[in-house]
Amino acid sequence: MNRIVRPVSGTLLRRLALASIIANVGVVVTGGAVRLTASGLGCPTWPRCTDDSYVTSSELGVHGVIEFGNRMLGFAVGLIALATVLAVLTHRPRRPGLLALSVAVFLGVPAQGVIGGITVLTHLNPWVVGLHFLASMAVIAAAYALWRRIGDPDGPTVAVVPAPLRALARITTGVAIAVLVIGTWVTGSGPHAGDHGAARNGLDPESISQVHADGVFLLIGLSVALIFAFRAVGARRATRAAIVLVAVELGQGVIGFVQYFTHVPAFLVGTHMLGSCLVLLATLSVLWSTRERHPVAPAPETAPADDAAPVPVTA
Incomplete structure (x- = not known):
């Protein structure tokens, strides 16, 4: 039995794109909170939080909670980005460029995770920390371009x-x-x-x-x-x-x-x-x-061809 997938409306698609912008800005702010509370090594390794666990423990204290919480927010941002990609795939009519932008935002999330992991493994090398921030800026820029492109009509620039x-x-x-x-x-x-x-x-x-x-x-x-x-x-x-x-x-x-x-x-x-x-x-x-x-103007209606005109019937 085939399931019919209902197309996603442009309004919902744009809301998802806006949510992606807000979520990625939130990651920047919470990432700053990690650094400003000296919690950058609250989880001392990566991809695990400790050598024995993917989650924080009581031994790591509040710093572990802050760092682990920021990592979990990254998963939430990834889910929003994935939902946006799926929404673009089901949106009708297909819009040029939307899929590429949504995929770029989605792939930026794991890329950010990897850079964050390198940040931890290099014991918060300041150059890597800076790259981590700039990568977030790039993802925000892609999410903004997606949001604006969804709101624009199809047509020439x-x-x-x-x-x-x-x-x-x-x-x-x-x-x-x-x-x-x-x-x-x-x-x-x-x-x-x-x-x-x-x-x-x-x-x-x-x-x-x-x-x-x-x-x-x-x-x-x-x-x-x-x-x-x-x-x-x-x-x-x-x-x-x-x-x-x-x-x-x-x-x-x-x-x-x-x-x-x-x-x-x-x-x-x-x-x-x-x-x-x-x-x-x-x-x-x-x-x-x-x-x-500018939206594409509808094609003008054409008059019926001469050979399509009705042929008179004679007695």
């Missing part, structure tokens, strides 16, 4: 701003990515190593923080320029996206300066990590707003 402004938006995105990368160097030089015995990357915290701040100033300047440029060409949606980006950047900048001058308290560092995710999402929103898809 049309630019809504001139080519120089699209180039400026791409440059701004590149600078935002550079700021995120340098931010991991700042973290790797700072006091929150994830474990009291973990090594630091050897960079001077004050010097690399200045480099990071310079990148932030450049990013804010480019973003403000986008606001005026988009307004000049009447691109309202792009202007709104750029305004949101500047607001997020300013908030993130304030948190960064406060945490630096208050000797990097753990709570503000965690908030700064959440802000990094929001900066990435706001930057992608600007980049996405420079183009839009």
Whole structure:
């Protein structure tokens, strides 16, 4: 007996994609909590939590609970990503590119698990910890692209701003990515190593923080320029996206300066990590707003061919 699989609606599909974004941002925040509570080696090995068990034990205390809880959240994120892939497969009509994006998000989850395992096995090497964070950013970017693509109609992509402004938006995105990368160097030089015995990357915290701040100033300047440029060409949606980006950047900048001058308290560092995710999402929103898809117009009805016309019958 064949079972009929009901197609998944576009609304449900987009909700799943949004849930994937939120879940991956949650992994970044909880991963930060692992490091900020010195629980990075709460489970001292991988893929097991201990040499004898896949789960934490009372001997590992609260650090084991925190680290193991973050690992379990990774499984929940994987389930959401898998559900999204299955929903894309059953969605009708088939949408170009959705399957590739959903699979990329799904495969990013085990990839993150492997990088997290290497982080533990290398005793929280700061460069690997930074890679772990950046891999999460890549998965969030893929999940965002999937969410936006689901909401777009099928049809050709049309630019809504001139080519120089699209180039400026791409440059701004590149600078935002550079700021995120340098931010991991700042973290790797700072006091929150994830474990009291973990090594630091050897960079001077004050010097690399200045480099990071310079990148932030450049990013804010480019973003403000986008606001005026988009307004000049009447691109309202792009202007709104750029305004949101500047607001997020300013908030993130304030948190960064406060945490630096208050000797990097753990709570503000965690908030700064959440802000990094929001900066990435706001930057992608600007980049996405420079183009839009137009639905394909239905084919015009054609008149019946001459040979299809009724033939008069004579007596």
